[in-house]
Amino acid sequence: MNPTLRKLLRKGTPEPVDIDALIGELDFPLVDGPDVTFVFRGTADEVYLRCWISGLDTAQPFQALPGTDLWATTIELPKGSRIEYKFEVIAGGARELILDPLNDVIAHDPFGSNSVCQGYGYVRPEWTLHDPLARVGSLQSLRVDSSVFQESREVQVYLPATFRSNRRYPLLIVHDGVDYLRYADLKAVLDNLTHRLEIPSIIAALIQSPDRLKEYGGDDRHAAFLVDDLLPFMNEAYPLLGGADARCLMGASFGGVAALHAAWRFPEQFGSLLLQSGSFAFSDLGRHRRGPVFDPVVRFMNEFREHPGRPADRIFMSCGMYESLIYENRSLVPHLQAQGMELRFEEARDAHNWENWRDRLRIGLSWLMPGPAWMVYE
Amino acid sequence: MPLRLLLGPQRPIVNLDSAVARSGIGDGPIGVISAAWQEAEGDIDDVQRLVLNPLFDLRIYERTEELFAADKRLHEAYRLRQDRLKEQQRLYRMRLRHLMVAARQTLRTEGEPAVVAAERRHAISQLRALDRHHLGQIEKVHARFDSVFTADSHALLSEYTAAIEDELSRFKTVLITGGNVVVLMNRLRLFGLDRLLQRKNIIAWSAGAMVLCDHIVLFHDRMPQGRRDPEIVDEGMGLLPSIVLLPDAKGRLRAKDLVRVKLLSRRFAPASCMTLDNGSLLLFESETLRDSEAAKRITRNGSFKRVRAA
Known part of the structure; x- marks a missing residue:
C-alpha cells in the first residue's frame, strides 16, 4: 500500500x-x-x-x-x-x-x-508550450477542389512567422491536421521549433478527412487526392521547393497508414515520412483479430510487406511501448531498412494518444527536416 | 598590416567592447556586416552602446534582397546555384557518414599497433580526400555562376558592388557579426567582399570569424536529433589560412568524446582547430597571432591546449 x-x-x-x-x-x-x-x-x-x-x-x-x-x-x-x-x-x-x-x-x-x-521522471517538454519569444506563424483556411472525391475539401495551411512570397519552403502534409492542432499543440510546436532553428521555416498543409477510418486505411482515392489534387493546389498557391526531398507526409494511427500508403502508391513524390503509432496491422497467417475496419489496412500492409518498394528516402517512426501496435511497428522496421531507406525508430513509455505524438514531434521533425541551427553561430 | 580580432559568441555581448579596446584598432568609424542575422540585419543598438567607434551597417542582406527583386534572372540563377550546392552537400554527407563511421572505428579499435596505425592513417586520408573532392565540386558550382554573373558583365550587380565598395572605402575597420554562416558567406561572395575586405582591419565573432578561414566547417554534437558529423559547407575567404574556427565549442562539441575530438583535429590537420567560446579572443596581425585569451587548440590526441601568442 x-x-x-x-x-x-x-x-x-x-x-x-x-x-x-x-x-x-x-x-x-x-x-x-x-x-x-x-x-x-x-x-x-x-x-x-x-x-x-x-x-x-x-x-x-x-x-x-x-x-x-x-x-x-x-x-x-x-x-x-x-x-x-x-x-x-x-x-x-x-x-x-x-x-x-x-x-x-x-x-x-x-x-x-x-x-x-x-509517472515519475515525466516532464512535459517545454518546446510544446507557448514560448513568448517565438514568433508565431499563421493559419489560413482554404478549400481544395478534389477531382478524386468530387467535392471540395478544407485544408488549413500553416505559414511560418517569417513567411515571404519570394522564398521557397518545404511542405509538410499532416493527416488529421486539425486534431494535431487541437490535441497535440502542433502550431506551438512548429512555431517553437522554427524559432529555435531546429527545423527550417516550413509550410504545412493540415488535412482532415470526413471519413478517416475508410479514407486513411489504405484507400487509393486518398493517395490520389494527395498527389493529384492537394500537391498541385499547394504548388499553385504557395512558393514551395520542388522535388520530393522537400515534401514530407505525416500522420498518426490510421493517419500513419495513409501516409505510408500514399508514399507507396506514388513513390518519388514524398522524400520523407513521419509515422506515429501507425496502425500497421498485418496477418502472416489466417485472419487478423482487429475488427472489420482493419480489413483494408491488413490487405494493404500484407501487400506492402510483400512488396515494400521504396516509398521514401527517410522515414521516422515512433510508437508507444504501452500500445498494442508496438508489435506491428517494431516488426515493420526491418522491412523498411531492408529497402535501403534511412529509418529512425523511437519508442516512448507512452500509449496511443495525442500527447505521445506531440512529445515525439521535435525529434521526428528535426531529424527529417533539420533546421539551420547547424549553420547558425551567434 | 591589417588586424583580425576574432571573438566567441556575443549574444549577449560578452567581451566585444573590452577586446576592441585592447586590440589597438583605433577609434575611427566601423562598417558593420550583420547579414548573417538576415531579417534582423542592422539591429546593432546593443553593439553601438558598448563600442565607442561609430558603427554603420552596410545592409548587405537587404541590398541582396533588393537586387534579387530587381533582377529576376540573377535571382533565378542564384537559386539554381544554391540548389546545386545543396545537392552537392547531400551527396557529400551521404559518403561522409560512412567514412566517419569507419574512421571512428579504426580510432577505437585495438590490435597490432603498426597495423592499426596504418589503417587509421588511411581512414583519415580517405576523409581528407573526400573533403578535397567536395571543395573542388563546390568551387566548380561557384565558378559556373561567377562566369555568368560577374560585376563587370552584369550592370545591376556591378552597380550594387560599386556602391558597397564606395561605402566600404570610408572604413579602415569592418565588424562582421555572428549568425547564419552560410547566408553570410553567400552574400559576401555575391558582392566580391572577400576581395574588398583583405586590407581592412576585421573584428568578427562566431560565424563572422568562420568565414575568414580557408573553408567553413559546420559542427554540432548536440542537435535535438543527435550528433552530426562535422562537414565542410563552403570555401571561406582565406584570410586566416590553416585555421578551423569552432565557435561555442563548449556548447556544441562533446569534448569528452575523445575519439570524435581527436578525429576532428586529425581530419583537418595541418590546419589547427581552435575553439572560440564565450570570452575567447584571438588577435592576428595579418596571419601572425599577436594576442589570445581563453581560446583553445585541439591537439591530435584530442586534448584542448590554450592558444598562446608567440
Whole structure:
C-alpha cells in the first residue's frame, strides 16, 4: 500500500475530516517512484482502473480501504512513463466510466478526454508550450477542389512567422491536421521549433478527412487526392521547393497508414515520412483479430510487406511501448531498412494518444527536416 | 598590416567592447556586416552602446534582397546555384557518414599497433580526400555562376558592388557579426567582399570569424536529433589560412568524446582547430597571432591546449 495511505489508516479508522485534509494536500494519483497509486473516493460496489495499455490488465481492480469511502490500486510504471486512464465505477448495478475526480490533468482527443498519469521522471517538454519569444506563424483556411472525391475539401495551411512570397519552403502534409492542432499543440510546436532553428521555416498543409477510418486505411482515392489534387493546389498557391526531398507526409494511427500508403502508391513524390503509432496491422497467417475496419489496412500492409518498394528516402517512426501496435511497428522496421531507406525508430513509455505524438514531434521533425541551427553561430 | 580580432559568441555581448579596446584598432568609424542575422540585419543598438567607434551597417542582406527583386534572372540563377550546392552537400554527407563511421572505428579499435596505425592513417586520408573532392565540386558550382554573373558583365550587380565598395572605402575597420554562416558567406561572395575586405582591419565573432578561414566547417554534437558529423559547407575567404574556427565549442562539441575530438583535429590537420567560446579572443596581425585569451587548440590526441601568442 502507498505509504501515505498506510499512515492514514495506521491509527484506525480515519475521520472524514482527516481524509478531506489528505486529499486537499496531495496530487493524485500518488507517485512514489515507480509505484503509482490511484485513489477513488465515493460509494461503489466495485471500482476498476481502465487504461487500455498493452502489458497491463484492461481493468485493474481497486481495493476498498476499510472504514473509509476510499478505494485504491497501485501499479508499477517505469521512469518517464505517461498513461491515460479512466475509472470504471460500478454502483447499484450501474456501470460508469469517469475521469479521475482527484486529478486535474486531462488529455483530450476526438473521442473525449482521459485523465493523465505522469509517472515519475515525466516532464512535459517545454518546446510544446507557448514560448513568448517565438514568433508565431499563421493559419489560413482554404478549400481544395478534389477531382478524386468530387467535392471540395478544407485544408488549413500553416505559414511560418517569417513567411515571404519570394522564398521557397518545404511542405509538410499532416493527416488529421486539425486534431494535431487541437490535441497535440502542433502550431506551438512548429512555431517553437522554427524559432529555435531546429527545423527550417516550413509550410504545412493540415488535412482532415470526413471519413478517416475508410479514407486513411489504405484507400487509393486518398493517395490520389494527395498527389493529384492537394500537391498541385499547394504548388499553385504557395512558393514551395520542388522535388520530393522537400515534401514530407505525416500522420498518426490510421493517419500513419495513409501516409505510408500514399508514399507507396506514388513513390518519388514524398522524400520523407513521419509515422506515429501507425496502425500497421498485418496477418502472416489466417485472419487478423482487429475488427472489420482493419480489413483494408491488413490487405494493404500484407501487400506492402510483400512488396515494400521504396516509398521514401527517410522515414521516422515512433510508437508507444504501452500500445498494442508496438508489435506491428517494431516488426515493420526491418522491412523498411531492408529497402535501403534511412529509418529512425523511437519508442516512448507512452500509449496511443495525442500527447505521445506531440512529445515525439521535435525529434521526428528535426531529424527529417533539420533546421539551420547547424549553420547558425551567434 | 591589417588586424583580425576574432571573438566567441556575443549574444549577449560578452567581451566585444573590452577586446576592441585592447586590440589597438583605433577609434575611427566601423562598417558593420550583420547579414548573417538576415531579417534582423542592422539591429546593432546593443553593439553601438558598448563600442565607442561609430558603427554603420552596410545592409548587405537587404541590398541582396533588393537586387534579387530587381533582377529576376540573377535571382533565378542564384537559386539554381544554391540548389546545386545543396545537392552537392547531400551527396557529400551521404559518403561522409560512412567514412566517419569507419574512421571512428579504426580510432577505437585495438590490435597490432603498426597495423592499426596504418589503417587509421588511411581512414583519415580517405576523409581528407573526400573533403578535397567536395571543395573542388563546390568551387566548380561557384565558378559556373561567377562566369555568368560577374560585376563587370552584369550592370545591376556591378552597380550594387560599386556602391558597397564606395561605402566600404570610408572604413579602415569592418565588424562582421555572428549568425547564419552560410547566408553570410553567400552574400559576401555575391558582392566580391572577400576581395574588398583583405586590407581592412576585421573584428568578427562566431560565424563572422568562420568565414575568414580557408573553408567553413559546420559542427554540432548536440542537435535535438543527435550528433552530426562535422562537414565542410563552403570555401571561406582565406584570410586566416590553416585555421578551423569552432565557435561555442563548449556548447556544441562533446569534448569528452575523445575519439570524435581527436578525429576532428586529425581530419583537418595541418590546419589547427581552435575553439572560440564565450570570452575567447584571438588577435592576428595579418596571419601572425599577436594576442589570445581563453581560446583553445585541439591537439591530435584530442586534448584542448590554450592558444598562446608567440
